[in-house]
Amino acid sequence: MICISYMEKPVRILIDLSEQQLRDLERASTREKLSRAAVIRKAIAAYLGTQSHADADQAFGLWREENVDGLDYQDRLRAEW
Numbered sequence: 001m002i003c004i005s006y007m008e009k010p011v012r013i014l015i016d017l018s019e020q021q022l023r024d025l026e027r028a029s030t031r032e033k034l035s036r037a038a039v040i041r042k043a044i045a046a047y048l049g050t051q052s053h054a055d056a057d058q059a060f061g062l063w064r065e066e067n068v069d070g071l072d073y074q075d076r077l078r079a080e081w
Helices: 019-032 036-059 070-079
Strands: none
Touching: 019 036
């Protein structure tokens, strides 16, 4: 589910689109019965939502090849304090 927050004050930006992108955006806007700006905000929210998960996916399993007990490692790090 995509959550779009409108609590913050909107900021205007300028973007360049190709003619084809503009036509596609207009069709999406008509189909979804939303303004072009709303379609763009929705697309940005969806894109950014996938990017936050991408970082977590890259980190998952980083230590799988290491033969280290997690609790021992944590204790060693804390002993340095």
